[in-house]
Amino acid sequence: MISLAELAAIRDKMKDKVGVREGSAETRVVVGMATCGIAAGARPVLNAFVEGVNKEGLSDKVTVTQTGCIGICQYEPVVEIFEDGKEKTTYVKLTAEKVERIVKEHLLGGKIVEEYTIGANR
Numbered sequence: 001m002i003s004l005a006e007l008a009a010i011r012d013k014m015k016d017k018v019g020v021r022e023g024s025a026e027t028r029v030v031v032g033m034a035t036c037g038i039a040a041g042a043r044p045v046l047n048a049f050v051e052g053v054n055k056e057g058l059s060d061k062v063t064v065t066q067t068g069c070i071g072i073c074q075y076e077p078v079v080e081i082f083e084d085g086k087e088k089t090t091y092v093k094l095t096a097e098k099v100e101r102i103v104k105e106h107l108l109g110g111k112i113v114e115e116y117t118i119g120a121n122r
Contacts, residue, residue: 025063027107029053032078034069040076041095048096049079052103062107075118081106090118 002010031037031046049064070078075092079102082088089112091102098116105111114120 025061026084027062028082029062029064029107030080030082031064031066032068032070032076032080033066036069036073037076037078042077044096045077045079045094045099048099049103052099053107056103056108058103058107072118075121078118091116092118092121 029049031042031049033042033046046064046066053059053062053064070080072078072092077092077094079091079094080088081091089106091098091113094102094116098113102113102116105113
């Protein structure tokens with residue numbers, strides 16, 4: 001059985017990971033987590049975005065969430081990035097390794113990583 005102190009320690013440890021997945025920041029990263037996305041590897045992609053946003057100190061500006069089917073299963077894992085005042089960016093066929101570059105170049109630097117977008121993969 002876990003004590004209240006142990007539960008509080010677990011809660012405090014996970015606060016950063018949960019906090020980045022709640023709220024209404026100016027930028028939203030939405031990961032497709034339907035069955036097709038999960039089977040294609042969306043869970044590590046979601047985790048990589050949460051970790052990358054926390055690592056780069058973007059949790060006050062970027063919210064990472066999940067959704068069901070985005071509707072383009074052949075391109076899974078799919079991630080859509082919504083930024084205030086801009087057209088959404090759809091990244092496809094992602095891996096956790098590709099996420100690191102997206103966090104640095106797109107979320108931090110403001111430059112879309114074109115070769116990972118749906119337009120480059122058609």
